[in-house]
Amino acid sequence: MTHRGFFVTFEGIDGCGKSTQADLLTTALEERGHRVTHTFEPGGTTLGKRLRTILVHDELAVSPFAEVLLFAADRRQDIDEIILPALHQEQIIVAERFADSSIAYQGIGGGVGKERVESLMNLITSGLIPDLTLLLDIAPDKSLARKASLDKIEQRGSFLTLVRRAYLDMAAQQPARFVIINAARTREDVFQDVLAAVLKRLS
Ligand code: TMP
Numbered sequence: 001m002t003h004r005g006f007f008v009t010f011e012g013i014d015g016c017g018k019s020t021q022a023d024l025l026t027t028a029l030e031e032r033g034h035r036v037t038h039t040f041e042p043g044g045t046t047l048g049k050r051l052r053t054i055l056v057h058d059e060l061a062v063s064p065f066a067e068v069l070l071f072a073a074d075r076r077q078d079i080d081e082i083i084l085p086a087l088h089q090e091q092i093i094v095a096e097r098f099a100d101s102s103i104a105y106q107g108i109g110g111g112v113g114k115e116r117v118e119s120l121m122n123l124i125t126s127g128l129i130p131d132l133t134l135l136l137d138i139a140p141d142k143s144l145a146r147k148a149s150l151d152k153i154e155q156r157g158s159f160l161t162l163v164r165r166a167y168l169d170m171a172a173q174q175p176a177r178f179v180i181i182n183a184a185r186t187r188e189d190v191f192q193d194v195l196a197a198v199l200k201r202l203s
Contacts, residue, residue: 001128005087009098012136015143018096037086040096042074056151064110072124108166136183
């Protein structure tokens, strides 16, 4: 899908610091005169907020494949309502999570199958791929220690070790798009690397 904006995503396991870094990046880019839209999945849209409750907080039984489809519905709404309009206006989109999350969490971590989730993501995104993906890499024991309480997905325990490995493999396979950032440091140190990676691509 072609557009004239710039699409940057943050990925990583729970507690890696995506929200903090996405906020810092949005502010820093706006201060440099860029028009920026910040979104997140699941939950960046009104439909997404409803889906987030089901996916993250409810006790409702959702099978692994159905879970992929609900994340996909949230994603498509985010694309149609927020991401594409901003990209067509030549804005920068700063997104917390995108298709890579479904590939890592459901495809590999949840056992749905990497190829199956990849082809589904290709379909539901109409081939929209981030220009840059910042992988905030941290060990699960360190990242979960930062969180006050664990949500439904985080409670799956050793699952996050699998998800971390999946992300690192994806980054190794797509070095032109991914930048791996050591997230087990202070937020200021992490942000220095985040900003440097984004400014390098923008210039
Ligand atoms: P968040 O805490 O980053 O907002 O994400 C909420 C949870 O949803 C987190 O445990 C990761 C999970 N998730 C998936 O499993 N698949 C997805 O496609 C997305 C976007 C999130």
